[in-house]
Amino acid sequence: MADSAHTVLAGTRRTGPATGSGDARRSRDRLPVAAAAAAFTLAQLLLVRPGMGLGWDETIYVSQVAGHAPAAFFSAPRARGVSLLVAPVASWSSSTALLRCYLALLSGLGLYLALRVWRNLFPARVLALAGALFASLWVTLFYGPQAMPNLWVALGALACAGCFARARTDRHDPAVLPGLAGTACLMAWMRPMDAVWAVLPLLALTLPGRRRQPLAALLAGLVAGSAQWLIEAQTGYGGPLRRLSDASAIQGGLGWHFAVADQLRGLGGRTLCRPCAGALPHPLVTAWWYALPVLALTGLAVARRNRRTAPTAIALACAATAAFPYLFLIGYAAPRFLLPAYALLAVPVADALRHLVTRAADGARRRTPSRMALSRTALGLAALGLAVHLAVQYSVLSRTVDRTTADHRAWARAAAELHRLGLRPPCLLTGEAAIPIAFAAGCDSAATDGPNANTTPDAIEDTAGRLPVAALTTAGGSPPGYARAWPVHPFGDLRLYVAPRAQKGTGR
Numbered sequence: 001m002a003d004s005a006h007t008v009l010a011g012t013r014r015t016g017p018a019t020g021s022g023d024a025r026r027s028r029d030r031l032p033v034a035a036a037a038a039a040f041t042l043a044q045l046l047l048v049r050p051g052m053g054l055g056w057d058e059t060i061y062v063s064q065v066a067g068h069a070p071a072a073f074f075s076a077p078r079a080r081g082v083s084l085l086v087a088p089v090a091s092w093s094s095s096t097a098l099l100r101c102y103l104a105l106l107s108g109l110g111l112y113l114a115l116r117v118w119r120n121l122f123p124a125r126v127l128a129l130a131g132a133l134f135a136s137l138w139v140t141l142f143y144g145p146q147a148m149p150n151l152w153v154a155l156g157a158l159a160c161a162g163c164f165a166r167a168r169t170d171r172h173d174p175a176v177l178p179g180l181a182g183t184a185c186l187m188a189w190m191r192p193m194d195a196v197w198a199v200l201p202l203l204a205l206t207l208p209g210r211r212r213q214p215l216a217a218l219l220a221g222l223v224a225g226s227a228q229w230l231i232e233a234q235t236g237y238g239g240p241l242r243r244l245s246d247a248s249a250i251q252g253g254l255g256w257h258f259a260v261a262d263q264l265r266g267l268g269g270r271t272l273c274r275p276c277a278g279a280l281p282h283p284l285v286t287a288w289w290y291a292l293p294v295l296a297l298t299g300l301a302v303a304r305r306n307r308r309t310a311p312t313a314i315a316l317a318c319a320a321t322a323a324f325p326y327l328f329l330i331g332y333a334a335p336r337f338l339l340p341a342y343a344l345l346a347v348p349v350a351d352a353l354r355h356l357v358t359r360a361a362d363g364a365r366r367r368t369p370s371r372m373a374l375s376r377t378a379l380g381l382a383a384l385g386l387a388v389h390l391a392v393q394y395s396v397l398s399r400t401v402d403r404t405t406a407d408h409r410a411w412a413r414a415a416a417e418l419h420r421l422g423l424r425p426p427c428l429l430t431g432e433a434a435i436p437i438a439f440a441a442g443c444d445s446a447a448t449d450g451p452n453a454n455t456t457p458d459a460i461e462d463t464a465g466r467l468p469v470a471a472l473t474t475a476g477g478s479p480p481g482y483a484r485a486w487p488v489h490p491f492g493d494l495r496l497y498v499a500p501r502a503q504k505g506t507g508r
Contacts, residue, residue, distance in 0.1 A: 032128030033115045040135035041108030044144045047394070048104075048401055050097035053408025055271075058147040059439040062086055068094045069425075070444040072435050073454040076237060076246035079149070079229045081189035086147050100145040107144040110155040111135065117162030117179065118347060121169070121311045123354075130350035134343050136390060138269070138397035139335040149190035150336040154343035156187035157198040160218075161318045161344060164202045165311035167214050177213055181221035188225025193244075195222060197325055198340055201317035250451040252331045259326065262333035264289065269400040274332035284392050292345060299348025302355040312348045319344035357382055408436070410492065414472070415440035417491050421498050423468045430460060431472035431480070432494060448480070457482050464499040471497040 054062060063072040064083040074080075089095075089102045111134070115127045122130075134140055143151045160183035167176040187195030199218055206215035233243035248254040252274075261280070266273045267289060268281030280286065296316055303312035323341035326333070360378040414437045423429070429438035430446050438445035446455040461482045463469055471483040473495045479486070483497040490496075 029124040032124050036128045036131035037108045037112035040111055041104050043141055044104040048145050050100040052405045053096055056436050059436045061147050062090045063439050065091045069439045069442045072445055073452045075451055076243050077250055079191055082147050082149050104145040114155045114159040117159045121165055126350050126354055130346040134346040136393055138393045141397055143336050150339045152190045153187050153194045154339040156183045157340040158343040159183040161314050165314045168310055177217045180217040184218050184221025185225035188222045192226040192229050198318055198322040200321040254329050257331040259333050266333045266335045269396045272334050276333050288389055295349040295352045296345050299352035302351050315344045315347050411436045412440050423470050427468040428463050429470055432474055469499040
């Protein structure tokens, strides 16, 4: 067990130039990182079912480019980066399995490229371990093949911080400025405000001195990535400030909220904790979260000894600002919100673990019996901790995938039942879970209140006179006023109120 821990976590201690040609050395350096990225993709395909079906938010993003269903209402907090990301597949195919395979491959490639940015700043084995640690989290695996923005912000933040760290060590590197602009653009493309929080330390570091080129590259990337969001804010929301205000209202009002405990509750597999109540998960589920800041600070100490303080400090600073709004400014939680912080922390944490295990392995080879016993115990504990961590993450992932798959299949069954009742495109669906069920049925969706409000009761009644319309409620819920006279059809936990016009399409 001790030897296996040393092999996995320590790797080689040499960081100087390798023997042989430069091309051979670069090839050897790529292999560990490529292996970690490939394992990430493979784990997604094996552990997250490609046919899991689309989630609520995924439905909104995919529907913007899908050809088989109308676009769902796009609320103020969202940006269209994910829709453009999935367009090469979703625009011509309705296969969820194909979309998930495409995103799994793309996210594996993204992880590889983001880690490779840090080459020459950290040993290749440290970067490979960082990728493996980040990829081992259930939340990373769960969202890797999903049409959601947070993982892409995480990969962009990791690569952007790496480009900035390289700019400080080699100002003549021709890839640095395009890398800064491109990764900032990627983040802003996905979530503009998350991009700003993630690069705040980088912007701060460019202001005191004369680093005009990195500052210009970062700003250019942020503006380019946010351009569509800004134009849409001006044309559809009354300006960017009004859109930010609307987004804040939809998210419950941004302000001081201590959401640390909420994030801890989410670690047990709650993909959205809103409202966030109940007991905390088992300590084994949250233990890694408490260890994370300790290992990160240890990584900073290790970096000082190895003369790479600057890149480590940059990663830690960007992780802190990326996490801050989701820990202290929002009144609910979702594990995916902290993916950018986890990606940035992975590098210093991996550096710390490699250092600690290498020291323990060195002690195990010494002749002092007490030192050898202590070191072997430390290696054994490290291996045991790694095994427990992987087992816990797999357990949470498996339960989350099972629960999510069951929910998505229930939506598909409800859509099939609505088809049987005569609700076929063009059609309209309102009420409980209207957005994902409408997408599965090929219908439009509408709401008169809540974050996705986009119509009025009178407009729905008018539509019911022209097109098939249905309103959904829970078993114990009450139908909206316009649907009280419509025939009701119990279906599992739902009640389907189908407008009479829709029933005429059944031929009964």
